[in-house]
Amino acid sequence: QVQLQESGPGLVKPSQTLSLTCTVSGGSISSGGYYWSWIRQHPGKGLEWIGYIYYSGSTYYNPSLKSRVTISVDTSKNQFSLKLSSVTAADTAVYYCARGGGRSEGNWFDPWGQGTLVTVSS
């Protein structure tokens, strides 16, 4: 079955760019049909959708983060990535990657990666 695994630095300095990669196994991103997503959870808080990307490169972002977010895909490596610029302490969160069903399927997310904690601190 499809599995996702996040990777990247656990500590980022304020004003720098947070960069994470999600590696997909057990399925191919380029086979289409799914939207590859990033979702975050602030410590002790609820979930916040960051955005998603289709294998073709089409992206959809949360309006509240859109000016700072870039999601990209590398089908040759079966990976997709998140870049969040100009980070502050408010961006400290557990970041999850997930496979999404897309708008026509109801935008469900399944499965999810285990999540990676990113702390923004000097």
Place this chain on the structure above:
Amino acid sequence: QSVLTQPPSASGTPGQRVTISCSGSSSNIGSNTVNWYQQLPGTAPKLLIYSNNQRPSGVPDRFSGSKSGTSASLAISGLQSEDEADYYCAAWDDSLNGHVVFGGGTKLTVL
């Protein structure tokens, strides 16, 4: 402040039936389907219900979902201790060019 409103907590005893509500608006629940996620302590969320009332393979039929107008509900019957978790509703919101919105989550305690 989450776009979808859930009660922060709910509780029940083993064997009971509990429901968790999720209230939205015409731009989200009122015009799109609702999904529910279960997050056990220290783990990633798991899809529990999709398209208002569909269960993914492997999810017990003790879990059910419904939607009416701009509100949705998750029901858990035959409550078990392992159901103690955080539950989140989510839906697409048509405002601002469209985006996914989540509820604030409901912590379910099995007494």
